Amino acid sequence: NAGVTQTPKFQVLKTGQSMTLQCAQDMNHNSMYWYRQDPGMGLRLIYYSASEGTTDKGEVPNGYNVSRLNKREFSLRLESAAPSQTSVYFCASSESRVDIQYFGAGTRLSVL
């Protein structure tokens, strides 16, 4: 089983560029999440999708949009990247909102 797969693994953007981070899970989970992790800090929730067809804002949603394309896929879009969005982004999935979460390997994004 691949689990949670994130692409790309690394990305460098210039300020103002846009990009989409992709996430797919093969565990038939209902809930999916996007987090960002900054040095010395825990994970902060950007957006989550409790079930297919629904998305909700987390703690730090500004500057991001998401799409729950189907039950497997949950993408995160940066419309106009800013240096403050330099971070490591993790996608996760779980059976329900309060169950064990399974994480992808992360996307390391630098915005210059």
Added chain:
Amino acid sequence: SQQGEEDPQALSIQEGENATMNCSYKTSINNLQWYRQNSGRGLVHLILIRSNEREKHSGRLRVTLDTSKKSSSLLITASRAADTASYFCATDGTSYGKLTFGQGTILTVHP
């Protein structure tokens, strides 16, 4: 602010010693989870303890939960160099009903 706060922020021990990390939280919870993160990797789930449980074991891991003090501890016994990682607690006590992670404890185990 974060629901869970780990203490200490960093812990350095010798192989074979025990490592204890603590987590405090603010609101009532249904469960509390501990995760591990190796450098440059995603988080891996270690153990889940429900609010009606006081202690749980998994291999060399022992987790306790004191809901009256709103705190939990993770004990790793007979630590190994391979236990070097960051450890995070996560709680479901927010109004969103989803997990909120603490800032983590960085554990270094010296061979």
